Amino acid sequence: MTDVTREIVVDLDALRHNIDMLSARVAPAEVMVVVKNDAYGHGLLDVATTSVQAGVTWIGALDVPTALTLRRGGITPPTRIFAWLIDPEEDLAPAIAAGIDLGISTVPQLETAAASTDAAAARIHLKIDTGLHRNGATAEDWPRLVERARELEQRGVVEIVAIWTHIAEASDDEDTQSIRRFEAAVDAARGLGVRAPVRHLAASAAAYARSDARFDLVRLGAFVYGLPPGDGPSAEDMGLRQAMTLRARVTTVESAPDGRRRASIDLGYADGISTFAPGRIDVAIHGRRRPLISPLEVDRAWIGLDGDTDVSVGDVVTLWGDGSAGEPTLQQWGDATSTMSEELVVRLSPSIPRRIV
Amino acid sequence: MSGPHELHPAPPRRAVISLETVRSNTRLLLDQPSSGRVVADLRGDAYGHGAAAVATALDDLQLDAFLVSNETDAQAVDALALSTPSILRSRLVPDSTTLLGPQLFGLDSAELRDPRARGLLPALTLSARVLSVKTVGAGEGVSYGYVYRTPRATTLAMVCLGYSDGIDRHACDGGRAWFAGSTHPIAGRVAMDVFMLDVDDSPVSPGDEVVLFGDEQHGYPSPVAWAGALGKTGAEVTASLGDRIVRSYR
Numbered sequence: 265m266t267d268v269t270r271e272i273v274v275d276l277d278a279l280r281h282n283i284d285m286l287s288a289r290v291a292p293a294e295v296m297v298v299v300k301n302d303a304y305g306h307g308l309l310d311v312a313t314t315s316v317q318a319g320v321t322w323i324g325a326l327d328v329p330t331a332l333t334l335r336r337g338g339i340t341p342p343t344r345i346f347a348w349l350i351d352p353e354e355d356l357a358p359a360i361a362a363g364i365d366l367g368i369s370t371v372p373q374l375e376t377a378a379a380s381t382d383a384a385a386a387r388i389h390l391k392i393d394t395g396l397h398r399n400g401a402t403a404e405d406w407p408r409l410v411e412r413a414r415e416l417e418q419r420g421v422v423e424i425v426a427i428w429t430h431i432a433e434a435s436d437d438e439d440t441q442s443i444r445r446f447e448a449a450v451d452a453a454r455g456l457g458v459r460a461p462v463r464h465l466a467a468s469a470a471a472y473a474r475s476d477a478r479f480d481l482v483r484l485g486a487f488v489y490g491l492p493p494g495d496g497p498s499a500e501d502m503g504l505r506q507a508m509t510l511r512a513r514v515t516t517v518e519s520a521p522d523g524r525r526r527a528s529i530d531l532g533y534a535d536g537i538s539t540f541a542p543g544r545i546d547v548a549i550h551g552r553r554r555p556l557i558s559p560l561e562v563d564r565a566w567i568g569l570d571g572d573t574d575v576s577v578g579d580v581v582t583l584w585g586d587g588s589a590g591e592p593t594l595q596q597w598g599d600a601t602s603t604m605s606e607e608l609v610v611r612l613s614p615s616i617p618r619r620i621v
Numbered sequence: 622m623s624g625p626h627e628l629h630p631a632p633p634r635r636a637v638i639s640l641e642t643v644r645s646n647t648r649l650l651l652d653q654p655s656s657g658r659v660v661a662d663l664r665g666d667a668y669g670h671g672a673a674a675v676a677t678a679l680d681d682l683q684l685d686a687f688l689v690s691n692e693t694d695a696q697a698v699d700a701l702a703l704s705t706p707s708i709l710r711s712r713l714v715p716d717s718t719t720l721l722g723p724q725l726f727g728l729d730s731a732e733l734r735d736p737r738a739r740g741l742l743p744a745l746t747l748s749a750r751v752l753s754v755k756t757v758g759a760g761e762g763v764s765y766g767y768v769y770r771t772p773r774a775t776t777l778a779m780v781c782l783g784y785s786d787g788i789d790r791h792a793c794d795g796g797r798a799w800f801a802g803s804t805h806p807i808a809g810r811v812a813m814d815v816f817m818l819d820v821d822d823s824p825v826s827p828g829d830e831v832v833l834f835g836d837e838q839h840g841y842p843s844p845v846a847w848a849g850a851l852g853k854t855g856a857e858v859t860a861s862l863g864d865r866i867v868r869s870y871r
Contacts, residue, residue, distance in 0.1 A: 301785040301813060326814060349781065349814055351633070352752065352827035369753060372827070397763045397809075398779055398817060399753050434767040534665030534690070534860040539853055559731070562665035562722075562860055563690040564710075603790055610785035610813060614864055615693070 269530045270512035272618040274306045276314050278505035278586070282488050283318045285503050290471050293478040296346060296464070298485035299334070300326035305609040306489055306508060309337040310620050315488075316343050324483050328354060331364040346389065348399075356380040360387075365425055367391055369399040371412050378421045388413065389426035389464075392449040394442035396432045406449055410456045426462035426481070427453055433469055443477060469493055472502070490586070491605040494598045499586070506593055508609060509585035510616075514549075514577050517569070525569040527554075529581050532563040536611040537583075540601040542566075548582045548591035549575055584608075634749045634782050634866040638670050640678040641871075642744040642836075646725050647682055649740055655719040658685040660708070662722030663698070665690060665860035670726055670745060671868050673697050679725075680705050688713060688720065728855035729845045736845065737837075743844050745859055746835030747866070749782040752815065754825050763817050764809025769793060771808070776820050780831045783814040786863040788833070792816070795850045799832040799841045800825065834858075 287295050297320050303311035312323050312334055322344045325331040331347040339345060341363050348367025350356070357380040359366060365387045368374050377386040390413055393400030401409045416422040427450050431442040446465050453461065463479035471482035486492070490499045490506035499506050512529035520526045527549075531537050542560050546553035547567060557568045569575055582591035594605035601608070651659065661684050667675040672694050676687050680703040687707045689695050698707040713720075723730040727743035736743075756776050763769045763777065771777075778800070784790045790811050797804040801823050808819040818831055835841035844855035851858070 349752065351750065351781075393755070395762065396765075397755065397757055397761055397777060398812070398815060399755075402755060402757075432762060432765055432767055434762060434765070438762070438767065530691070532665065532690075533857050534669070536861060539857050562668065562856070606813060607784045607790050611787060611861060611863070 268513075268617050269515060270510075270535075270616055272305070272612065272616050273509040273511065273585075274310065274618060274620050275505070275507050275509070275586075276310065276620060278490055278507040279306075279311065279314055279488060280318050282490055282504050282507070283315060283320060286472070286484055286487055287319070290478050290482050293471075294322060294481045295320055296322035296324045296344075296481055296483045297488050298324035298326075298467075298483055300324065300330065300485070301610045302614065304485060304489050304491070304606060305612045307618055307620065308333065309339075311488075312337070312339050322346060322481060324348075324485070325364075327351075328356065328359045328364065331359060332362055335362045335364070348389070348391070352376075356386070357382065360384065363387065365389055367399075367428065368409075368413075369393075369401055370405075371409055374409065374412055374416065374422070378416045381421045385417075385421055385423040387425045388422050389428050389462075390424060390453070392427065392429050392446060394429040394431060394445040394449070394465075395438065396430050396442075398430065400429055403445065403449070406452060407456065410453045410458060414457050424453075424458050424461060426464060427458070428464045430467070431465060431470060431477075433467075439470060439474070439477070486606055489609070491609070492595055494595060494604055498595060499593060506584075506586045508594065509591075510583040510612070511585075512581050512583065514567075514575060514579045514581060515564075517576060520566075525572070526557065527567045527569055527575055527579075527581075528564050529567065530563060531565050531583070531616075532561045534562045535613045535616060536608075537565055538597075538601045538603070538608065538611075540603075541597070544600040545592060545597055548589050549579055551590040553590060634786060635747070636669070636862060636866050636868045637746045637748070638674070638868060638870050639744045639746075640674065642727065642742050643670070643675055643725055644678055644682065646727055646741045646744070647679055647684075647721065650721050650724060651682065651684075657717035657719060658714075659719045659721065660684065660686045660688050660713065661705075661725060662688045662720045663694075664688060664710075664722070666694065668723055668726055668728065668856050669859035669862045671870075673701060674868075674870055675725075676703060676705070676707070677701055684721075723854070723856035726856075726859065727844070728859060729848070730854050730856050737843070742838075743834070743836050743855070745844065746841065747782075747833040747862070748830050748835075749780050749833070751778045751825060751827055751829040751831060752781050753779045753827055755779075762809075763819075764793075764812060766810055769806075769809035769817075769819075771819065773821075776822065776825055777808055778818045778820050778825045778829070778831065779815050780818055781815055782833065782866075783812050783816060785813050786866055787858070787861045788816065789851050789853075792851060796847070797842060799835075800829070802840065804840075804842060
């Protein structure tokens with residue numbers, strides 16, 4: 265750390281390692297690296313640029329503003345950028361002009377996209393709901409959506425690039441049912457004249473575990489950042505490396521009202537530290553674990569020092585990382601605070617300085 | 622809490638903040654006897670309400686100082702050239718200072734559990750747009766892990782707020798949001814960017830607005846009740862709302 269009191273460190277080597285390992289594992293399926301929410305707090309353009317340099321041809325942006333930021337930031341064709349969270353009142357023309365692929369779930373969305381094309385056809389991915397019940401057309405609405413898309417395709421205003429879905433990861437059996445429904449939807453679309461669509465269904469966990477979930481393309485978010493699900497194998501066990509480290513310097517050392525020694529750091533709940541962390545997680549100082557203790561304040565956290573007398577102002581506290589400085593991993597943080605590591609990283613405040621290494 | 626500032630938020634997620642409510646809460650608190658200096662605690666960007674806007678609104682109320690979290694926030698407040706100075710925690714003298722923090726915004730804290738009983742009203746209304754709707758049959762699982770099953774055939778609205786915006790993944794465990802005159806259960810795990818609301822047979826269309834919390838005089842869940850269902854205080858909830866939520870003032 266330089267002269268800052270807290271920082272996020274992002275290890276691009278770890279990111280490249282994860283992309284290489286996962287790409288080899290899911291081949292011949294292609295990889296889409298998902299960079300929503302500022303690349304899960306790791307830095308949108310750094311992650312997207314690193315991914316493209318590592319050979320990734322698809323970037324998942326979430327929404328149109330993020331997709332356009334990526335295009336302006338140098339993620340140019342032939343790299344594909346996919347946006348699927350569409351506002352019903354959004355102007356899609358800039359996205360279509362920039363060659364952004366759009367996730368389409370309803371006929372009204374389809375009509376909006378078709379009406380927004382100028383020179384180039386709108387590149388669309390038609391979404392089928394296979395059980396998650398968020399967006400995606402229901403099985404009953406699917407033929408109508410596909411038929412209308414085909415009509416618009418024949419008029420040259422849209423191009424049906426892909427068929428996709430999102431599964432619930434509730435259980436292997438439930439996911440198998442979703443895969444069957446997806447295959448049925450793809451068959452139905454082919455029957456309606458859709459030619460050779462790219463098929464994508466799986467996010468990180470299913471892409472890693474199930475060859476029958478990979479189809480042509482997998483969407484990888486959490487695992488690219490080295491964030492496995494909770495209560496399971498560690499990142500290391502899975503051949504992944506956690507890319508993010510969160511550190512802070514000790515800003516005070518004092519005796520608490522109860523007489524016990526404690527140290528503070530300038531990270532509080534307004535910075536995204538979980539209010540469930542005190543009493544449930546240890547952090548590392550000088551390679552030794554020390555407990556986060558109550559109270560967690562709006563802009564400050566406290567660490568119990570017990571008998572440790574050699575901690576002083578300016579010492580580095582590692583809250584989470586890959587474990588190499590004795591600290592817990594994000595998976596361990598997620599398990600300890602009853603959530604997933606993704607929630608911990610995307611809730612970090614953008615005011616925390618980020619350093620790329 | 623994510624996204625660089627140049628990412629213009631779309632689809633819309635809104636926090637509308639009533640500065641008049643913050644002022645009336647402050648006046649109410651200042652009417653009570655206190656000793657020593659009275660400092661407005663605007664740490665954590667005024668608990669998510671925007672330190673610069675709140676400081677401007679409170680400048681004429683004879684507060685002794687605005688407490689902010691760091692040098693950056695201090696410079697932002699000082700740049701407003703107000704008559705009330707900003708200070709950092711290192712300059713606070715705890716025993717001779719009355720600190721007014723979450724209660725300014727009608728929020729609970731460890732020190733004050735029921736702000737409304739003291740006449741303090743919530744200043745922030747959090748709302749978001751419905752992106753899409755769908756009808757499903759009875760007994761259908763919703764969202765990751767299928768922890769929610771539809772109790773009957775119903776309509777689900779997909780609302781564009783998720784845990785990256787500061788809405789806890791577990792808000793489905795008893796959490797309710799307001800739509801069209803009444804509150805409805807959050808259906809299934811809150812995802813990173815959206816949650817599903819089970820609106821039963823209420824007519825709902827893409828573009829409609831859902832309110833997560835606000836002033837219960839309008840029928841909205843209060844921030845105190847919303848946070849309490851999550852095992853948190855209202856101050857903890859509003860201070861950790863994400864940057865994609867666009868703040869506006871009235």
